[in-house]
Amino acid sequence: MDIIDKSGAELRWNPYREKGLIIKNDLVISFLVGSSTIVVNSKVFTGLEFTYSEGQLFLNKESADLLYRLLKIDQEYFEIVKDENLFNIPVIIIDPGHGGRDSGAIGKLENIVVQEKEVVLNISKMVVEKLRNEYSHKKILMTRDEDYFLTLEQRVDLANNIELEAKQAVIYISVHANASLNKNAQGFEVWYLPKGYRRNVLDKNLDDNLKLTTIINALKEDEISLEGQELAGDILDGLNSTIGNMSSNRGLKEEIWFVVRKANMASVLIEVGFVTNELEGSRLAEKEYIKKISDGIFNGIVDFVDRYENGER
Numbered sequence: 001m002d003i004i005d006k007s008g009a010e011l012r013w014n015p016y017r018e019k020g021l022i023i024k025n026d027l028v029i030s031f032l033v034g035s036s037t038i039v040v041n042s043k044v045f046t047g048l049e050f051t052y053s054e055g056q057l058f059l060n061k062e063s064a065d066l067l068y069r070l071l072k073i074d075q076e077y078f079e080i081v082k083d084e085n086l087f088n089i090p091v092i093i094i095d096p097g098h099g100g101r102d103s104g105a106i107g108k109l110e111n112i113v114v115q116e117k118e119v120v121l122n123i124s125k126m127v128v129e130k131l132r133n134e135y136s137h138k139k140i141l142m143t144r145d146e147d148y149f150l151t152l153e154q155r156v157d158l159a160n161n162i163e164l165e166a167k168q169a170v171i172y173i174s175v176h177a178n179a180s181l182n183k184n185a186q187g188f189e190v191w192y193l194p195k196g197y198r199r200n201v202l203d204k205n206l207d208d209n210l211k212l213t214t215i216i217n218a219l220k221e222d223e224i225s226l227e228g229q230e231l232a233g234d235i236l237d238g239l240n241s242t243i244g245n246m247s248s249n250r251g252l253k254e255e256i257w258f259v260v261r262k263a264n265m266a267s268v269l270i271e272v273g274f275v276t277n278e279l280e281g282s283r284l285a286e287k288e289y290i291k292k293i294s295d296g297i298f299n300g301i302v303d304f305v306d307r308y309e310n311g312e313r
């Protein structure tokens, strides 16, 4: 592990699943202990095999040499790798939470009753309109654009049924509003899926090709969930710049809230504020305030998409 330290790279290690990411600037190497297959910026390579014992990661001499070369990769080579790996995001899905008989959180305030399902639909429509103006060549989808009920399954099916080619990805953004018994609670937060939210158990009876595919998919998933974290960060920053002076930034949170089967997808869930707080709840019913929220979400998405599509991660 001296190599990682000395090269200024960062190791993200999951001891339970014996998987890790080595990150240095734009370079992301995913590995799984006991497999010689690694994924370097979405490309598959072999020949670097980690072993793990007594709480430490080890590499044999050959693998150590390869890792050393990868981490010292010269700029020119890296530019080529980057070009080959440009991803694009042809589809963006905006998912306003709740709807119909499911009103979501309800804020019974002094002068008005604020319903989550209405607030999030209004915000989502504004975000979608802006995205459609910005990206005429992309499909901008909504899970619902009116007040009707959808199951979790129906929401996610829309995403999982999209056909993607290699090097295409989808982003999925769920919009919600918060509630608390504590009437003072207020602020916005963004949730992302934790790494390794989908468990792939390797079947010993699979043939080698299938095994390899399964390993690669598992590794790519880790990269995609890292991207979910980045998308969440961009949206949080976006919101902070438009409503940070009026509401509290409660930060990024990691949680499994639903399972999206599609691997090529970064998904986040935004809690835009508390309908149960007198001031914030009434603001969430005002067009001017939710326009600021939609600007923040939109700016965050654009930051992420542009960086992702230009290969500058």
Ligand SMILES: [Zn+2]
Pocket: 097, 098, 104, 105, 116, 176, 177
């Ligand atoms: Zn909700």
